[in-house]
Amino acid sequence: MADPRVRQIKIKTGVVKRQKFCKNLE
Known part of the structure; x- marks a missing residue:
């Protein structure tokens, strides 16, 4: 399906989620 x-x-x-993760890494 x-x-x-x-x-x-x-x-x-x-x-x-990836964008938020990248922002957290900065």
């Missing part, structure tokens, strides 16, 4: 919408949401949340 690979719903393209679910995949896009996962990618968006992953990008947001």
Whole structure:
């Protein structure tokens, strides 16, 4: 069950988490 919408949401949340993580490292 690979719903393209679910995949896009996962990618968006992953990008947001990565951005927050990078900000914490600065």
